[in-house]
Amino acid sequence: DLKGSVTLSNGVAMPYLGLGVYLSEEGKEVVNSVKWALEAGYRHIDTASIYKNETGVGKGIKESGVPREEVFLVSKVWNSDHGYDSTIQAFENSLKRLGTDYLDLYLIHWPVKGKYKETWRALEDLYKQKRIRAIGVSNFLQHHLEDLMDQAEIVPMVNQMECHPYLVQQDLIDFCRKNTIQYECWSPLMQGKIFELDVMKTLAQKYGKTIAQIVVRWDLQKGLVTIPKSTKKDRIIANANVFDFELSQDDVQLLNQLERSERFGPDPDNFDF
Numbered sequence: 565d566l567k568g569s570v571t572l573s574n575g576v577a578m579p580y581l582g583l584g585v586y587l588s589e590e591g592k593e594v595v596n597s598v599k600w601a602l603e604a605g606y607r608h609i610d611t612a613s614i615y616k617n618e619t620g621v622g623k624g625i626k627e628s629g630v631p632r633e634e635v636f637l638v639s640k641v642w643n644s645d646h647g648y649d650s651t652i653q654a655f656e657n658s659l660k661r662l663g664t665d666y667l668d669l670y671l672i673h674w675p676v677k678g679k680y681k682e683t684w685r686a687l688e689d690l691y692k693q694k695r696i697r698a699i700g701v702s703n704f705l706q707h708h709l710e711d712l713m714d715q716a717e718i719v720p721m722v723n724q725m726e727c728h729p730y731l732v733q734q735d736l737i738d739f740c741r742k743n744t745i746q747y748e749c750w751s752p753l754m755q756g757k758i759f760e761l762d763v764m765k766t767l768a769q770k771y772g773k774t775i776a777q778i779v780v781r782w783d784l785q786k787g788l789v790t791i792p793k794s795t796k797k798d799r800i801i802a803n804a805n806v807f808d809f810e811l812s813q814d815d816v817q818l819l820n821q822l823e824r825s826e827r828f829g830p831d832p833d834n835f836d837f
């Protein structure tokens with residue numbers, strides 16, 4: 565189980581640590597990544613229809629021999645599929661590619677203006693029909709969440725956001741916690757740029773761990789779900805080897821204070837859909 569799950573607001577257990585597969589190539593690359601991760605004890609895989617690798621993710625899970633019900637499988641509805649009917653169709657297509665008949669978590673990938681409420685209604689219905697064990701959003705700022713919850717029947721169980729030492733967004737984390745929305749970090753390694761920071765090199769040396777392990781540990785100690793990505797077997801294994809040390813409170817704070825509102829991905833308010 566790679567040391568622990570959070571219980572979402574609806575009682576479903578979500579493993580804190582998962583494997584991200586954005587830009588993992590469909591075919592051998594993603595199949596192997598998923599297999600190596602499951603072998604190493606990961607039980608949570610994060611994909612999306614736009615990653616164009618759901619077929620390989622499904623194949624990796626099957627070939628791993630780990631029973632489907634032991635894997636927390638996440639996918640997302642893409643921007644061009646927003647709207648009630650097209651979301652239902654996109655969901656069915658994802659299931660088909662993944663070779664499964666349910667998802668553990670389905671997310672609205674981005675808050676497409678004027679459309680995400682209809683999309684959310686589709687997710688609510690799929691959830692009520694027990695096709696999805698939990699539903700959530702991604703890249704929703706506080707105003708998006710407030711706007712959605714204003715009419716939603718079900719409060720999103722998860723908000724998956726860009727989150728790393730240069731983009732902490734503590735106010736949004738606090739808002740989510742208050743509303744029982746689990747915060748999840750995408751690009752926790754700053755898409756590779758974290759490895760250039762001197763402060764990370766210093767911390768890695770201090771704890772005798774890698775930079776990736778320091779930042780994954782930082783997420784976990786703050787109670788955030790995190791999904792570092794790698795396609796290399798040794799890194800997939802190492803990135804999850806974070807349960808034999810603890811960051812001091814001072815060092816947790818030190819990383820929190822690196823915040824400089826710097827994004828490596830799009831701005832949810834200015835995404836050219």
Ligand code: NAD
Pocket residue numbers: 583584585586587610611673702703724725749750751752753754755756757759774776791792793794799802803829
């Ligand atoms: P990341 O921050 O996880 O960084 C991944 C990169 O870091 C890899 O390509 C690799 O080059 C490098 N790396 C990984 N482990 C390493 C190690 N031990 N040593 C040296 N280099 C290492 O980047 P990401 O893939 O953008 O984010 C993680 C996951 O988050 C994605 O795969 C995807 O599942 C999800 N995501 C979601 C959204 C969204 O809009 N919801 C957007 C981006 C990513």
